[in-house]
Amino acid sequence: MKTKTRKQPGRPAGPRDSDLETIQNEIVAQTESQHLEDWVSVDCPYCGEGIDVHVTSEQDGQSLYEDCGVCCRPVSLWISVEDDEFQVEACRS
Numbered sequence: 001m002k003t004k005t006r007k008q009p010g011r012p013a014g015p016r017d018s019d020l021e022t023i024q025n026e027i028v029a030q031t032e033s034q035h036l037e038d039w040v041s042v043d044c045p046y047c048g049e050g051i052d053v054h055v056t057s058e059q060d061g062q063s064l065y066e067d068c069g070v071c072c073r074p075v076s077l078w079i080s081v082e083d084d085e086f087q088v089e090a091c092r093s
């Protein structure tokens, strides 16, 4: 019975180039600081005609009044910004 004793080559216990994952934390730009503006077309709640409203991101969560250019009645507009898109709701004021 032969027993071979092999001497293991001494391995340096240094750091290996293992798969070190570099986790990047992407800093999402705050949409609050972004200035957005757009023209949004809404339907007049009185006559159904389209009204072009100029909205900006500063008006997020605000409501304003716009007179319909066709029937001249005051339209209440509720402006909100979601995912860089304007949502404008028109209702009778």
Ligand SMILES: [Zn+2]
Pocket: 044, 045, 046, 047, 048, 049, 068, 069, 070, 071, 072, 073
């Ligand atoms: Zn109208």
